[in-house]
Amino acid sequence: MMHTRKIRLMMASAALLTLTGPAFALDGADLMKKLEAATSSNGTTLTFDKAEVSGDTVTASGVQIKLAGQPGDALKIGDITFEGVEETEGGGYYAETVSFPDVNVVQDEGSLAVKDILVSGLSIPANPAGGTLDDILLYESASTGPITVSAKGKEVFSLESSEANLARQENDAGFDFDATAAGLKADLSQIEDPKTKEAIEKLGLTKLDGAVTMKGSWEVESGNVALEEYAFDFKNVGRLNLAVDISGYTLAFMKSLQEAMKSAEANPNKEEANQAMGLAMMGLMQQLTFNSAEIRFDDASITKKALDYAGSQQGVTGDQLAQSLKGLVPLMMAQLNVPELQNQVSSAVNTYLDGPKSLTISAAPEKPVPFPMIMGAAMGAPNTIPSVLGVKVTAND
Known part of the structure; x- marks a missing residue:
């Protein structure tokens, strides 16, 4: 009798696990397809070879990205690792961290290298065509380590690090955002035009050293975008800051803009596409309202x-x-x-x-x-x- 009860209990447990197992298993291919759908709204094409799942980690291999309007082959990213992944209500996904391989692109006589690329708090929508905040591809923070650009074997641009943060306001009223590009250095000594080279040397601009900062907010209902700070600050040059405040940049406006961009990109007749895009932009501009703006330059010699x-x-x-x-x-x-x-x-x-x-x-x-x-x-x-x-x-x- 006791033996029979144990067998029945084991069978019931197995049946329960069989029924509930798929509900908790992650579908890596589905995550990537929904990420692809979300990025395509901005004209970006994302492809991958396969997506493997291990616990709450999804590893996508053979990832390639092609940006809208950019000629040439797609950028080969390689493997992307999503950790702390969970499926959200409605069929979307949330990943605690997303790590990328270092980028090292060599083309003609130039090269680009980017290290330590990391995204935290990535939310992938189930339906990017929807009209709520949950239908937007969002992140909590994104950062990189050093970035370097070289030309003819010499480094002409470098960045120590970059970071961008996005925080939801209470009751999903909107977002607060900020970004920093620190340790920005540029070497202009390689410019070959004699007159330009002379001007750069006389102005002391052979080596530039500075940072770029940004800070602002976006209110969803009114579409109010308040860019409080967008500053370029260079030693021995000065600080140039742009601030602007407009309303009308709602979710509906953003979706319409994305659709216009996608239509223009899909049109093989680029002249016709540009004309259509211009007309679309004229129509969309009718929805915006100007509140204020400021340009300020603080001199540093x-x-x-x-x-x-x-x-x-x-x-x-x-x-x-x-x-x-x-x-x-x-x-x-x-x-x-x-x-x-x-x-x-x-x-x-x-x-x-x-x-x-x-x-x-x-x-x-x-x-x-x-x-x-x-x-x-x-x-x-x-x-x-x-x-x-x-x-x-x-x-x-």
Whole structure:
């Protein structure tokens, strides 16, 4: 009797495991196919040979990527390893980490090398054609180690590391994002054109050393994209920062843009495709609203060097050239027929040239301005754009 019960219990357990087993088993091929579908929305073609599963790890081999609009063969990636993989509700996938092999591409007389490529918190949607945040290919962070570019056997560009982060806001209201490219170095000494080479040497730009940073947010419902910082900061040159705030970049807008790009890429007649893309972009721009923008440059000695060099080409000193520019700017601005802006620009240029610190051009209208209104002003009365957008120019503030 006891023996019979044990047999029945074992059979029931085996049956249960048989029924429940497939529900917990990962399908590596399905993961890759859904990743391929998600990347194709941006015009990227992803292929792979096979995907093997071991526990919660999926290893895809023979991975190749071809970017839309890029000529030449597909980029051979090799093996990609997804770790901590689990299937999400609805049929999508989540991977704790995704690691890539180092990239080492050699073409003609140049080469590109990228090390330590890693993506964390990758969410692969089940249906990339859907209209929610869960239908977008997302990551929590992406990073690389050193990146180097060489030409004719000499390193011309390098980057110590790069990192990008994406964080969901509460109640899926949107995202906060930031990115950093640190230890950026460029060697311009290999430029062969004599005049360009001379200018680079006089300006002290033979070796560039700096960083690129980005920070902002995206609100899904209103489509508000607030790029607070997109800065290029180089030693002995200066810091150039762009900030912009627009609304209307919703999920629907993004999907329409992706469809337009895919249609243009699929059209073998490139001239016709470009025309269609232009018309599509004109239509999409109608949905956007301008809130504000700012371009700011903080000088780190490049202005004086530029004045000295430009002046030497004209047989004058840098200070003499600066005085000439002070008189020339009002004459140039007068042609635009914008008296208020003319005074601002003239005053800002004078202040900046007397002691270069910072120069800022900002646009902050009292109320958000629809893009169609801006385009209408540009075509009908371009001199009204500064007042429509609330443009201001300041220096050393």
